[in-house]
Amino acid sequence: MMNDKDLRQQAYQAVEKSLKTAQQDPYRQGFHMTPPVGLLNDPNGWIQWQGKYHMYFQWMPFHTGHGAKLWGHYSSDNLVDWKLEPIALTPSDWFDKNGCYSGSSIDHDNKLKVFYTGNVRNDKGDRETYQCxxxxxxxxxxxxxxxxxxxxxxxxxxxxxxxxxxxxxxxYMVIGAQTLEKEGTVAFFESDNLEEWTHKGELAGPVDGLGYMWECPDAFQLDGKDVLIFSPQGVKAQGIDFNNQYQTGYVIGKIDYENGKMEHGGFTELDRGFEFYAPQSMVDEKGRRLLVGWMGVPDQGEEHHPTIKHHWIHNLTLPRELRLEQGNLYQLPVEEMKQLREEKLFEQAVGSEISHDIARTSELIIETEGSLDHLELKLFDFLTMSYSKEEGYLTLERPNLASEETERRSCRLIEGVKHVQVFIDRSSVEIFINKGKEVFTTRMFADPEKRLLKVKQKGKEQLKLTAWKLKDNCIQQDISNWYNK
Incomplete structure (x- = not known):
């Protein structure tokens, strides 16, 4: 086991060695939080504390695979411009020697306190787990x-x-868990002082057919309802539902704090795209419930990402505001995302079809007063979003990263398409349908030279398409203050 100082020095050297190569990648993101080098996965400790936003994250700086993770750290004053901070936690103690795994932050006694999982492998290779x-x-x-x-x-x-x-x-504390019967569940704890914790049983689960492990639980109240978000592993695909390797979704109901149980409805997927997992939410000083997810899925083709040859992989999503509408969670890009807009590229009506070259960091908005019968958006000859009112489905298609065969993700959209907002970064797309009722989050490794956007529509309704060029230098990764600061 390496001590904290040595781990930090080695991480600094790993970043110093490969950062320039990573930043020269044409797929390097312009406004999404990415690892300076190496692998990023779960968002951790997401909080606004003393006026500043803090996003910690699971990070492997030494290579683009998984292993004994550190906690990396970004901070921001405005949710748009992010500064890379020194490493927050290293796996340098007996209780976390094989990884400082995911956790959360709270503000207490003028201190920022983070609870996280210490991962340990004993001499026999068996897993041990400690909440630290x-x-x-x-x-x-x-x-x-x-x-x-x-x-x-x-x-x-x-x-x-x-x-x-x-x-x-x-x-209160929720922890993602697996029962001895190999079923997923959420363990529930209570404390008066943040020091002595009483196990009150399972807040939710197990549920037949809902997997063998529930990761990254997040319980909160929104508009008078209790919400539990979690990421179950081992759910089988059912038609257009649950098509990723692992899922993320939510249930809505009521938490009985005295008895430690939550009565809730069915499980609903939170995001319908190809890459979304392990989100975490918090309430900021404006009273908004803000969520950020990992734009990736464990065990789902990571080895085929073209960024690996540039010594980095994965990123986080944009911050999203959660709202509860008509019994469902809606996700909206936060208002601050308008600060990304550098230049309006065009704004025009679409009769049946238009084509435009756009920037590789762009925002699109499609609006109509009614609902469209048919809509198709094709991006960089790589990604296609299509909707047919007759069929009632909206579908996203792209080439599979391994086989290049077309793969699809879909959602039901019986009410039609009324509003589409798209955030395009150099290797990702986030699509918000009907003011956040459905969201598709997806990596997109189109030819870096491609710029063409095509939009087609059919029906009596008028469609307006607006496009902006977005800032592409929002992630500051200066490491000069990291070591011996």
């Missing part, structure tokens, strides 16, 4: 406080990703 605490006075430098929760009876060591919040003066 670290504290900071400035959001950057952390002191570990050690193990707070050990594995209770009734679960395998797949027990991780604590999310902590306060309700009516008490502290």
């Amino acid at each position: 605490l670290a504290e900071s006075d400035n959001g950057i430098d952390f002191i570990k406080k050690g193990v707070q929760v050990e594995l209770p009876e009734g679960y395998t060591a797949h027990f991780r990703d604590p999310k902590v919040w306060n309700h009516d003066g008490k502290w």
